[in-house]
Amino acid sequence: MSEPKLAINEYLKADSDYLRGTIKQGLSSQLTGAFSDGDQQLIKFHGFYQQDDRDLRLERKAQKLEPLYSFMLRARVAGGVCTPAQWLAVDRIASELTQSGSIRLTTRQTFQYHGIPKRNLKTLIQGLDRQALDSIAACGDVNRNVMCNPNPLQSRLHQQAYYWAKQLSDELLPHTQAYAEIWLDKELLVSNQDVNVEPVYGSTYLPRKFKMAVAVPPDNDVDVYTNDLGFIAVADNDRLVGFNLVAGGGMGTTHGDSRTYPRLADDFGFIEAEDTLAFAKAVMTVQRDWGNREDRKLSRLKYTIDKYGFDTFKAEVERRAGKAFTPAREVTLGDRGDRYGWVEGVDGQWHLTLFIEGGRIIDNDQAHLMTGMREIARCHQGDFRMTANQNIMIAGVASQDKPRIEQLARVHGLWRDELSLSRARSIACVALPTCPLAMAEAERYFPEFMDKIDGLQQAHGLAALPIVVRMTGCPNGCARPFAAEIGLVGKAPGRYNLYLGANFSGTRLNKLYQENIDETQILTIIDGLFAAYAANADANEGFGDFCVRSRVVNAVVDAARDFHHE
Ligand code: SRM
């Protein structure tokens, strides 16, 4: 019988000498602003992607010029926590070394730079390194940035949850020295012939990306069920006892390919806090060994669990962890939004969450968000926490410093008084012009779209009700649109698929309602549904729940079975 044909990335990884490839040579080549095809896959493990400005593609082609290549770099910042000194360095780098001159907060609590010319990559990475920041494993077939609820209220519980997010991030980092060697000019310390170069990953790493999040109920702002592996904190007052472990979530799908589907994680049971790393490694290594390495469309953990079956997968995890799950503890998840404005923590410190539309921190005619954040970083004594809703929290502010911070936020347009409850929970992915996979606009168009949703909610007397609305430029799902009460997924320029019926707390997926429709059609449908919702909703019934109860769409219970079928 012939061997199965592995995906090309598997050969690239195996032959890369632990993620080195020919990146060093490619970096010094002046002939092109690009890397070779193979290295373009490997640089992802170092945290960056080769892109070109899609707005300029046709013009460059007409001029017979190579596309205007530049790079997007994504940092790794566990739990989204960084210091003011780090922020100032991040800001300086954006201004001096990137063409976009902006910082983009992401849906996984970190930041990205867009428009880095190849010649600036090394200087940029070294600048981050001087502030103990890096981009190792921010992308690629490894454990990505670990999310953690920023929890402003119970500060002590946040510290404990954050401790585990940081442990998971540190423990599951690749061990290869390739990043240090290529970008930081460090000498090679460990022979690559050593079988222990990558004790957890091995030379072919994971079959696909792998994502983890730690949630602290009742908040579900990390959208824990959309992750490959999620830890839901179980607390006794403000003492962390352990976690309910959930696994097998993921959003990515491909239009027209019913083998692919979004999926929410399954509940596996309770684990003691001290067993966190053992269980994380167990889940990740089962995926390493059992995951599909032939077809990258089907290689995420969600498909592995569905292929082998929940019970078989769970038994193998328990065997590898050397412990059994106990029944999941009672927890209730609620809001996925952030708490805007000032909130006082149990320790008497104050925390200010600022809404950053589309996560884009930039100075323009409307506001000076870059300048505002820089000014705050210059006087702030606490830390910053990026949120999974692409916002930022100025955390740990003493009472006497509140007026100064608030004044800076207001003067520079970082403070938005008029924020609607739905807009406050809305997210859109980057999409055009940088994302090569975008089929439609998202970040650039979404504010205008949300103005219209706000208008419809007001017209129907629904302004006091929060609805989770999310938009992406394609079905890869970077703004987790399949877990939104109203999900819009790009199909073609100006056209989207409309998904309805996810619940407010993020424990049920939505389902396709109408395909390939334009703004007028979308708004007409939503207008009609809002009218029905305003007239017929039960007390406290969320919009997504209403759509399911009134049979606008059927509930998705088992994603593999229900997402594509009635
Ligand atoms: Fe994503 C690919 C942006 C969160 C699922 N994602 C991409 C790329 C790198 C396009 C590419 O492959 O060339 C996008 C770069 C756009 C740009 O120009 O910056 C991109 N993803 C983003 C960010 C920046 C969206 C944002 O608006 O904030 C988020 C960065 C997160 C981070 O800091 O690590 C981002 N991506 C997500 C999420 C949400 C999450 O993780 O909570 C998802 C859905 C969850 C999941 O993984 O299933 C997500 N991104 C994808 C996928 C589909 C994966 C799949 O299983 O099919 C791709 C495409 C791929 O991997 O082949 C993708």
Ligand code: SF4
């Ligand atoms: Fe790009 Fe699609 Fe992700 Fe949006 S969802 S950033 S268009 S890959």
